[in-house]
Amino acid sequence: MDKQRRVRKRVPRALADASSKRCARCRRQKVKCNGSFPCSRCTRRQVECQGDPRSGAISAEQPSAHRHAASCSRQGNPRLPVELGLPEAFSPGESPAPPLTNPLAIDCSSYSLDTNGRPVHLGTSSTWSFGRRVLRMTYEAAMHAPLPSENLLFDGTCYDLGWDEKRHPSSQVDLEVVALPSPDYAHPSGLWYIHYLLILAFGKAFVVQTSRGRKPPGADLFRLAMSLLPPAHMFVADAIHMVQILCCAALYLQCLDFRGPAYRIIGQALRLALQGGLHTEMHGQDVSDAHAQRSHRVWWTVYILDRQMSSLMGVPMAISDDAINAPLPTFPGEPRKSMTLEIQIKLSRVLARIVENTAVYGADGRLDKQFLSSTKDALKNIAGVADHLNGSFALPNNAVMRGISRVSASLHLMQHQCIVLTTRPLLYNLFESRIGGSDPSLIRTARSGSVRNLLLICIDSAQQMLTILASLQSQDILEGFLRFDLDATFAAHLTLLMAPTIDPTLIKNQSIWLKRCYSVLEYIISCGNMVAVQVKSELRHLEDILSRWPMDDEFNQGEAPQQQSSRSSLPPEGPSPKSALPQPMIVQNNFQPLEDTLQMEGLWWQEGLSSEYLINFANSIDLDSLDIL
Template sequence: MTQPTTPEGGYPSSDKDDFGPDSVFTTNPLVRDGSYIKDPWGRMRYMGPTSTWSFYQRAIATLGQRLPQDQTTPSELFAVDGSAFKLTWVALPPNGIPDLSGLPQTDHGLYMFHTVKFHLGYFSMIIDEPRFLARLHEFEMHPEEVAQSHRLWLAEYILILAFGEAFLNRPSRGDAPAGTALAARALALLPDLPQLHEEGLLSIEVLSLVALYLHCLDMRVNAFLYIGQALRLATVEGIHREIPEEAFGAELSQRCKRLWWVLYVLDRRFSSLLGAPSSIRDDDVGMTLPWESNDTSMGAALSLSIQLSRVLATIMSTVYSTSEKLDKPLLTVTKDIIHKLADIGQQVDQKLLPKTLNSSPSRMVCTITLMYHHCILHATRPFVMCLLKGYIYSEPQDRQKLHLTTSISNLLKTSTSSAMTILKTLSSLEKSQLIESFLPFDLEFLFSSAILLCIIDLVCPDYITDQNWLPSVNYLLDAIIRLGNVSARLRKAELHHLLQLLAEAKGSPGRDVELAPEIEASMLYPGDSTDVEQGDNGGSWSTVFDLDDTALDPSHLLDLALQLDREPDAEMFNFF
């Protein structure tokens, strides 16, 4: 057993003394407390404040303050970059001959390309489709010549095939995820940095896809490095500024818009998931949004995703400010975020949600819904950590005497509701066979929600209105594991460990997250068989997991924001 520690030997002991009604929300504990931990192998690891991995480790360390040393984190559960799977490759020399063996025929390649487009959604706009397909047909006629003269395009093509194999859940050899052998071949073809610069927009395109692929393998640090290279090349090429159509033509202008904004969204999401600052300030971006006069659902989804990414960046720079004291109290900056999200929620209602009662939102709508509620989780995590620390540092006889102001109580209830909505949305997607097992975001949303609900269930259990949330989490994790996700098994083990520590802190037997398959289906869909049809209506969970139930209610957030405006910041809660 190994307990992660900060350089100071754990969280500062002064936290317990400082935990009072007036000071508890002055600063964000996810920023204020120790930002480094020592892993089981003696290496110091930085805990980015917005990272779910860091939030989990901080929760474990906080619980460890009151638990015996032998009940803390086993070393095998300390998952770092590459713990799930580590992709390796050997670069092909510039004069080397690319390996074309085993590549599919063109018609099969087209099938894989369109499969990848469907699964990537608006992320597929990274790819310059007309140029890519034209080169593919040229490759069909002259494979060796194209492979030699357009190696970067070949790398992109093979990487798309790797994505396709993963999305189709093709069987793989051993424990390696499907498509990784192709991905290694693709990465071996990448040129060095000077040559990448000479390739212009194609380099940005390929580096972005590489970053996304590595993130899918839970190689987040490597993914962040590649997306950083893509972003810097983009600024060198100037596509973060407006590309005037009259000078460059409408086709190139629109391509640059699409490429830039998808890259922007990826950078913001990777930054928040890793807990690192965004690589470019919004003030430095002068590119207008794509399709401002085009009312397509894809354009609307990208536009809303950009807005949510901007809110995410604002959360990182305000709620998670590195200043020792925030310019504004934590509750005040959180109010501002709630206002922004309420505005975006109204836009989602107007632009993206279906207007007919009998239609279900698409995968695209569910993705925006998940992003929206994940932003709420990011904004409210500091309050959840404050509650956990208050619970752990208080005496056992005082733990049932938690008093919250109405505003803080409603803020935490909103956070809990968002976590539950994420579970509902993911369960609907799983039931419709639309949940993503290779792209990392659905698993991230699931794990973030599960951690928050675990803590709320300990400190404020009455805030969780349906106690079937834990079987739902377990069922979804098992579903993603069955589909071949390499990191879901680690997330499940980590969650099980957290539940055991929370039970120890509460002084009750640990909750078992393992369920028999026949119990899983019956708990998720009461009254239905395992082979539930999408339109069936069963017991209480049948409506919970109906896609129509994921519609946003921006008025709720707006009411909360107005309430937060009216209530003073001091004396927000206390144990006494």
């Protein structure tokens, strides 16, 4: 019996020798391999050959973690120049590519050199980092040279706060600032005075629509407040008030694109809040109801800001939701305020789950069945908020969302940003394959099935964000100082620029959508926002390169796509873009919608995304649709 088993296990010597000469990647794919290092197939596909370069023999198959690390290392280095043209086609006998690695995963470290030559980490979920990755990849593929760092947006480069890194006011502080409020009834060293100065800095930034050079409005007030602020690590007095002050300081810096300092300050606020037990129920005989309610309000403010700033930095969240049991604060007689806070907290939790999801942005992230499963879970989490959002803050039922409220717009923008953040890794990987010309089979998957549907919902959310922003612009309530509208515009614009490069049929009338993007940016620029000037410049640069990129031969030959884009509409027309900076904001009333409305599969977008639609969409995702890649 043992002899028979041994006979059955024997392999012809010729076949065994041929198999041993193949690299590990070709063995897994069961395709022919010439046995050289690197083998011809891996060279043609521009992937790492898993052979032994020293002896010519083929090494044992590498563990997945090592393969993933090798792939990530290639992401961090400058890309090899590639010719502008279509990649070489595969022969019919070759199998598809190996499983895709997510280049946005947390262990795929990537850096960009700033103007001083210092490496700047590109975070996983950061929209700024995402835009820099896309621009660098596209520029290097087209120009065969590294992307120059001059005239690019980096943290803290748009504005000059005049901070001399001292703990005392400099001699340049306006004396009128020191005189607020008058010393006959107030002592300027109290925390309330520092808080008051920060509120005045925000007020000045909201009112003043221009900047004096690189000096932002309210900078003198902010600088004075920070010079009076006691060190947080030594502070032992009113911790709750200190947390409020740090939240104001972090938000002000975030608006000026000092993302790093803002993230560090909100981190200090979070730790002070944790130390004070603000994340707990705050029950006890020594805790008054008024103190508990104030603590709950401060805690959830810190929580929301920390979640958003961590996501914008592309770093892990500082505290797990499982460690938080603080109840929502009550607002007697103001039920709408309670609903607003509740929905915003729910969306912040969804955002944290997306960023921390191991299959989307976590370690060893791959674009495979696990990624699709996590995408389904994320969409279902968003669906859990959708009906509550639509029921309490429904969008106006008209073609251009006239009459949308500022609160409704902010919440719906946050919801769609969660969808874009969930599906963006797939968009990036397909875009990378198209720009690098590494694997035409990847691009073909974007033309049918679940992969295309995921791209479409990413694009649709980007278009929906743009429609909401255009409506805010038409009502002159688009935010020029706070960063949230600008970040949403940047994320939507990048998506609408990248998608047609993968497949031109994904978006109809792209030029009109981009015109709307630039109109929104021009409005923000007219409010004196210098960050928007840099954002617009980089987007123009990227658009210029992509506009000259050669189209796929299949589309040049007029091949009909398997599916058309779910969008059949144009963005509504709006005010003409303004070009000068700085200048007073000009209110324009010629907002004229087109007749077409935005819809997807019979769903009217201006009524919002329903939970039923999102759940049905998530359940329709084929988990095996990426296995062929």
